[in-house]
Amino acid sequence: MDKAKVIKFSDTVREKLLHEVKERAAFYGIRPKDLLPVDSEHSDSIVIGGKVFNRKIKDQREHLVREVKLKGYERVMDEVTYTWFNRFVALKFMEVNDYIQVKVFTSDNAERTEPGIITHALELDFLDLDSNQVLDMKAESKDEELYKFLILRLCNYLNRTMPFMFEKIEDYTELLFPENLLHIDSIVKDINEIIPEDDWREVEIIGWIYQDYIAPKKDKVFKDLQKNIKISKENIPAATQLFTPHWIVRYLVENSLGRLWMLNRPGSKLYERMDYYIRPEQSETDFLKVSSPEDIRVCDPACGSGHMLVYAFDLLYxxxxxxGYDHAEIPEMILTRNLYGVEIDERAGELAAFALAMKARRKNRKFFQNPVHPNICVLKSVSFEEGELNAYTSAVGRELFTNDIRATLLQFNEADNFGSLIRPKAEDVSGILKLLKSKNLSENLTLLSTHQKVLQALKQADCLSPKYHVVVANPPYMGGKGMNARLKDFAQDNYPNSKSDFFAMFIERNLYLAMKKGMVAMITMQSWMFLSSFEKLRGSILDERTILSLAHLGPRAFDSIGGEVVSTTAFVIENAQRPEYKGAYIRLVDGNCEAEKDAWLREAVMQVRIVAQQMEAQ
Known part of the structure; x- marks a missing residue:
């Protein structure tokens, strides 16, 4: 994959889209410092700034104005830009991989330049189009209008299978749909030409594009940090997003999920496809037992765009x-039973769910006919007014709500700031969650809103419960100097042994997400191995858990980060103490780039395998 072209794509399309979105907003009288009022209203039209508009845009524009007043002009423009960027990237990926029935951006006829969706507009029965409306636009050469109409209908059609990526388009995002997409120098041209088509065939492209899309915001956050401006909860995702190289992902997943399976099925041939799997030198008997692949639960508590989960999908498949499972049933089983992701960034969560859906579609051509939604939980803040919970519990049954359950419901009022670091007081809420889901409060409007908030909090608590066989993550990196005041207080109160950095708190947190004898696989900054501020964290790991393997990567493990900026280590820890166990430790700090460290790691793994085979032969 040509990373330079990915960067160019993200920069070019983002800037063009943002310009187009702002132009459309201005067309409707919405500018940075000027929101034009509606001059007059008529039965079929409204007048704004002397221009006449169809009355049907009135509600959409009013919604847009409210959002601008609430969030600010720039934030709303950024959000809409990203929404369309996301949709276009998803459509391009599906087009290249033949996952949709029509070409959206390219022509399927060498003699025509228009996108296939225009050429075949009258044949797209699955979109349930009004053929007369299409014929009228074609007859009047309204190709731009037809193109917009078809893309909107396609996005709404895809909402049925992937609502997490294609929300129903009936709001102001439709108003701000970019114009002139068929122009010779349009966004469509960039989508088709900047990134080579072959690079669109692997779903990892989605994660790389997202990382580069948010790069300018990340740069701004760190410039502000130099001015002692702390990282706000809104900026945590941009400040901490880092796409993990595939070889590191493989090392982590193969030595956690792969290891778990090999321990339970020692005769498995799975190891033949795991180039980074470190075979135990001696046979083991004391490990976490699983009777079938359906039992395994894998979680990435800071999943980003889903790279860890995507590779875990491959291994699980x-x-x-x-x-011997039916191939057609495997993708659904993996998405519903095995894989779980948690995020605070809604955009990244959408991409993670999309990436997993694309994996499922690749393995099962009929997946979209009966789609399932990946288990990606985007944490949202949930708060209750004084007395609100008392009224609710009185109505549905006070006996259901133990002290721990009530305390858990109150833990998510800053979920968008604390994220997966929240440790629910109630460790198992599955029972009450199932019971409350069965209750129908639709006729009690007073309690319905509270009911929905209670369910949201409990769903989030369930995702953060200690039920996972494998926890794998590249957690956020953020030192105490960057934390906003509330986050810093939370760290001091809840993670005294690891409060100095986000990543260290996640090490501690993940050890409580995993089941007893479960495995935690992570790549983090290396500082927890050496600094005195992490001495108690190290002590708890050495005294209460077992390091199975550790690859000390040092600097330059991420080609996307130049020089000595980030020095890292990758490791796998078992959530049980085994003092006699001798872990595998691999030193890779001298490698000058990803490729060199990758090659050295594979070579070291091979040497460990040879030793293990020799010991077995004795």
Whole structure:
């Protein structure tokens, strides 16, 4: 993959889209410092700034004006820009991989330049189009209008299968749809030409594009930090997003999920596809037992765009396949039973869900006919007014709400700031969650809103419960100097042994997400291995858990980060103490780039395998 072209794509399309979105907003009388009022209203039209508009835009524009007043002009423009960027990227990926029935951006006829969706507009029965409306636009050469109409209908059609990516378009995002997409120098040209088509065939492209899309915001956050402006909760995702190189992902997943399966199925051939799997030198008997692949639960508590989960999907598919499961049923089983992701960034969560859906579609051509939604939980803040919970519990049954359950419901009032670091007081809420889901409060409007908030909090608590066989993550990196005041207080109160950095708190947190004897696989900054501020964290790991393997990567493990800026270590820890166990430790600090460290790691793994085989032969 040509990373330079990915960067160019993200920069070019983002800037052009943002310009177009702002132009459309201005067209409707919405500018940075000037929101034009509606001059007059008529039965079929409204007048704004002397221009006449169809009355049907009135509600959409009013919604847009409210959002601008609430959030600010720049933030709303950024949000709409990203919404369309996301949709266009998703459509391009599906087009290249033949996951949709029509070409959206390119022509399927060498003699025509117009996108296939225009050429075949009258044949798109699945979009349930009004053929007369299409014929009228074609007859009047309204190609731009037709193109917009078709893309909107396609996005709404895809809402049925992927609502997390394609929300129903009936709001102001439709008003701000970019113009002139068929122009010779349009966004469509950039979408088709900047990134080579072959690079669109692997779903990892989604994560790389997202990282580069938010790069300018990340740069601004760190410039502000130099001015002692702390990282706000809104900026945590941009400040901490970092796409993990595939070789590191493989090392982590193969030595956690892969190891778990090999321990339970020592005769499995899975190891033949795991180039980074470190085989134990001696046979083991004391490990977490699983009877079938359906039992395994894997969580990434800071999943970003889903790279860890995407590779875990591949490994799980091979496991199911080896066990003789029906190929058509495997993708749904993986998405519903095995993989869980947690995020505070809604955009990243959408991409993670999309990436997993694309993996499922690649394995099962009929996946979209009966789609399932990936288990990606985007944490949202949930708060209750004084007395609100008392009224609710009185109505549905006070006996259901233990002290721990009530305390848990109140823990998510700053979920968008604290994220997966929240440790629910109630460790198992699955029972009450199932019970409350069965209650129908739709006729009691007073309690309905509270009911929905209670369910949201409990769903989030369930995602953060200690039920996972494997926890794998590249957590956020943020030192205490960057934390906003509320986050810093939370760290001091809840993570005294690891409060100095986000990543260290996640090490501690993830050890409580995993089941007893479960595995935690992470890549983090290396500082927890050495600094005195992490001495108690190290002590708890050495005294209460077992390091199975550790690859000390040092600097330059991420080509996307130049020089010595970030020095890292990747490791796998078992959530149980085994003093006699001798872990595998691999030193890779001298490698000058990803490729060099990758090659050295594979070479070291091979040497460990040779030793293990020799010991087995003795």
């Amino acid at each position: 091979a496991i199911y396949e080896e066990e």
